Amino acid sequence: MMAWIDHWVLALLSMVLLALAFGLLILWVSKKFKVEGNPIVEQINAILPQTQCGQCNYPGCKPYAQAIAAGEAPINQCPPGGQEGIKKLAELLDVEVLELNPENGAEEADQVVEIVEPDCIGCTKCIQVCPVDAIVGAAKQMHTVILDECTGCDLCIPACPVDCIIKIPAPLPAPINRKPKPSLMHTVREAQGFPEALS
Amino acid sequence: MNQDRLSHFHGGLVLRHHKKASCEKPMLPAGLPEQLVIAIKSSRGHTSEPVVAIGDHVFKGQVIAEPEDSLGTVYHAPTSGLVVAIEERQTASAEAKQAVCVVIEPDGEDTWLTRPEKLKLPASAQEIIAQISAAGIVGMGGAGFPTHIKYHATQTDTAPTLIINGAECEPYISCDERLMLDEPEAIVRGTVWLLKAAQANRAIIAIEDNIGGVKKQLDAAIKKLELVAQGFDLSVIKVPTIYPTGGEKQLIKVLTGIEVPSGLTPLSVGLIMQNVATAKAVYDAIELRKPLISRVITVTGDAIESPRNYEALIGTPFQHLLQLAACDFQDLDKLIIGGPMMGYAMPHADIGIEKTTNCLLALPADCTKPEIDAMPCIRCGDCVKVCPQELLPQQLLWYINGNDEHNDLEKAREHHVFDCIECGACSWVCPSHINLVDFYRFAKSELTYLDHKKAKAQQAKIRHDEREARLERIKAERQAKRRRKTAKLSNKKDAKAEMSAVLARIKQQEQAKVDDEG
Numbered sequence A: 001m002m003a004w005i006d007h008w009v010l011a012l013l014s015m016v017l018l019a020l021a022f023g024l025l026i027l028w029v030s031k032k033f034k035v036e037g038n039p040i041v042e043q044i045n046a047i048l049p050q051t052q053c054g055q056c057n058y059p060g061c062k063p064y065a066q067a068i069a070a071g072e073a074p075i076n077q078c079p080p081g082g083q084e085g086i087k088k089l090a091e092l093l094d095v096e097v098l099e100l101n102p103e104n105g106a107e108e109a110d111q112v113v114e115i116v117e118p119d120c121i122g123c124t125k126c127i128q129v130c131p132v133d134a135i136v137g138a139a140k141q142m143h144t145v146i147l148d149e150c151t152g153c154d155l156c157i158p159a160c161p162v163d164c165i166i167k168i169p170a171p172l173p174a175p176i177n178r179k180p181k182p183s184l185m186h187t188v189r190e191a192q193g194f195p196e197a198l199s
Numbered sequence B: 001m002n003q004d005r006l007s008h009f010h011g012g013l014v015l016r017h018h019k020k021a022s023c024e025k026p027m028l029p030a031g032l033p034e035q036l037v038i039a040i041k042s043s044r045g046h047t048s049e050p051v052v053a054i055g056d057h058v059f060k061g062q063v064i065a066e067p068e069d070s071l072g073t074v075y076h077a078p079t080s081g082l083v084v085a086i087e088e089r090q091t092a093s094a095e096a097k098q099a100v101c102v103v104i105e106p107d108g109e110d111t112w113l114t115r116p117e118k119l120k121l122p123a124s125a126q127e128i129i130a131q132i133s134a135a136g137i138v139g140m141g142g143a144g145f146p147t148h149i150k151y152h153a154t155q156t157d158t159a160p161t162l163i164i165n166g167a168e169c170e171p172y173i174s175c176d177e178r179l180m181l182d183e184p185e186a187i188v189r190g191t192v193w194l195l196k197a198a199q200a201n202r203a204i205i206a207i208e209d210n211i212g213g214v215k216k217q218l219d220a221a222i223k224k225l226e227l228v229a230q231g232f233d234l235s236v237i238k239v240p241t242i243y244p245t246g247g248e249k250q251l252i253k254v255l256t257g258i259e260v261p262s263g264l265t266p267l268s269v270g271l272i273m274q275n276v277a278t279a280k281a282v283y284d285a286i287e288l289r290k291p292l293i294s295r296v297i298t299v300t301g302d303a304i305e306s307p308r309n310y311e312a313l314i315g316t317p318f319q320h321l322l323q324l325a326a327c328d329f330q331d332l333d334k335l336i337i338g339g340p341m342m343g344y345a346m347p348h349a350d351i352g353i354e355k356t357t358n359c360l361l362a363l364p365a366d367c368t369k370p371e372i373d374a375m376p377c378i379r380c381g382d383c384v385k386v387c388p389q390e391l392l393p394q395q396l397l398w399y400i401n402g403n404d405e406h407n408d409l410e411k412a413r414e415h416h417v418f419d420c421i422e423c424g425a426c427s428w429v430c431p432s433h434i435n436l437v438d439f440y441r442f443a444k445s446e447l448t449y450l451d452h453k454k455a456k457a458q459q460a461k462i463r464h465d466e467r468e469a470r471l472e473r474i475k476a477e478r479q480a481k482r483r484r485k486t487a488k489l490s491n492k493k494d495a496k497a498e499m500s501a502v503l504a505r506i507k508q509q510e511q512a513k514v515d516d517e518g
Helices: A001-030 A041-047 A060-071 A083-091 A125-129 A188-192 B125-134 B149-156 B177-182 B184-198 B212-224 B248-256 B276-287 B318-324 B384-385 B393-402 B407-415 B424-427 B438-489 B494-518
Strands: A111-115 A163-170 B036-039 B048-050 B063-067 B081-090 B098-108 B161-167 B204-206 B233-239 B269-273 B293-300 B307-312 B334-336 B342-346 B359-364
Touching: A001 A125, A041 A060, A041 A083, A083 B081, A163 B276, B036 B081, B125 B149, B125 B184, B149 B184, B149 B269, B161 B177, B161 B184, B161 B276, B177 B184, B177 B212, B177 B276, B177 B293, B177 B307, B184 B204, B184 B212, B184 B233, B184 B269, B184 B334, B204 B248, B212 B233, B233 B248, B248 B269, B269 B276, B276 B293, B293 B318, B307 B318, B307 B407, B307 B424, B318 B334, B318 B359, B384 B393, B384 B424, B393 B407, B407 B438, B424 B438, B438 B494
Parallel strands: B161 B204, B161 B269, B204 B233, B293 B359
Antiparallel strands: A111 A163, B036 B098, B048 B063, B081 B098, B293 B307, B334 B342, B334 B359
16 A cells, blocks of 8 residues: 555655756756847848838838737738739738738839939938938038938938938849830630630 | 761751741941941840940941849940940840940941050960950850850869850851851851860851851861861761751750750860850951941841841841841731741840841741631640640640649749750640640749849848847847946945936036136
């Protein structure tokens, strides 16, 4: 009878010890391999176009990424990222693909801004709002936009007191030559133009 | 690498040649057209900056444009005359894309820019490379890659083997064959210069086995120049005529059995490939001091009455060449630059030829492929069997076009769409008449664009993060300064000293003002 209880105590004791050992191991591993910050935020941020335009109602791409990660914002508030960006976010987060929210703006072709230089009064207001330091100039001197650095966020346009900043199509480096997608029917019915009624 | 131990590449097609008609007669100079339209951009899109202005008079061989980046080339005036326009025009490239062109009206004199009377031949590899670069020589087989760049990379490596590509595999095109028949010695001499530039001694001239006469000519030239005695090892090797055996990677596979790894150049396996016309251009540049201002071009097709090869100045409009070859303009339905497999249709004939334009193909309506609507892919796999790059064309099509739901262009990249050489073999055999190459061209251009956007976003992120950090730092610095000042003024003695210093400064300023007025 006593032997049976001994075994029982021994089993319990070994289990407790094992649990304690593994618990300590987990504690050590979690300390040793701690990941700084939220990795999902970084992944979302990598998909966002980094225009820092604020059209999503957040003060930049990273805050929006944080809001998405926290489940506070839907994935369809980024017009520069467009439908492609939404698709990628949906794939990453395994959620449904949404249409771009028209309240945030519409998807446009790539654009950058340019300063109409004769009109510039050198107030430096645009320089202060540019999120990527793409405008150079000094007080009472003409300013200019570094086109290669401009993300087309348009934040400088409302800041300009003389409305001398205009949008232009983004220049592409010479070897890039975008082509339209060729079209191909997916089914024989489509290709032969069968009316719906017959199908 | 010898005649008896050739390898073979995967797939490929046996096509009818259509070369005989244009290659029977020796080439002719095309003469001076009314205007020369010289596009100053390479076929890879790298532009050059014009160094002449409208109204300038230029001499033959004068530099008219300098490269903007390391992959651009120099352009020379092909004849003497007046620069009448520098403007955007359609060019002899895919979709006749617009680019800056220098338009020269010849004065008929054809006066050379004064050239040194006595030729001083380059001694070192560096000098040869410099001369090749200064002559504006690019790969004339079609890629248009600046020739001198291939040799900069060889300076440190072990001596490579040079392959001179005379295997012109596309139907109709015969300019390289004609050049080898007419000027074998120039080609061999040019090859020797290229060998010296690469600091190598072994070269192979590869030709297709259906042009036997050429081998005799080249062998005779090699013998005549006594190259063996000088330590050079040149041989002419015939390769089987299978399309696209003239492709860089295909020809290397046939000759050596080596596959050039994806994304790398032949130099990575110790080889350099150059077209025969490039070798000839190198000879012209070094021994005749003639920059690349003309090339041999085949004018052929069923709408041409007397198909022929012409030596035409760069910038000669298609119209001029078509008239020379007696084109039946009534009959002409499609005008193609390049061959029927890889060429591009041109919208009109007022476009100037470029350094890489090897053929002008004029086809009547009954010759062009009937426009049958493409049908869906039935995944028969015929394209897989012929693909010389061993890709899976039907699978690539599926990723590019097959399912819109997911973002599959990236999958096309994983399936090596960038290794596609756009030879058109898959489109040729497709029973559903799908123009597969169009899809791969689209995928490549779109992926390149997306990469560009991604790189730009990355750059913007770095700049934004750095700006945020800078603003943070400035704010912290300002706060620290204020704190220091507050701390300092909390001591009564220091505050008093500071006060009197300020008062003294004000007094001094007032005094200065009084002095000024006085």
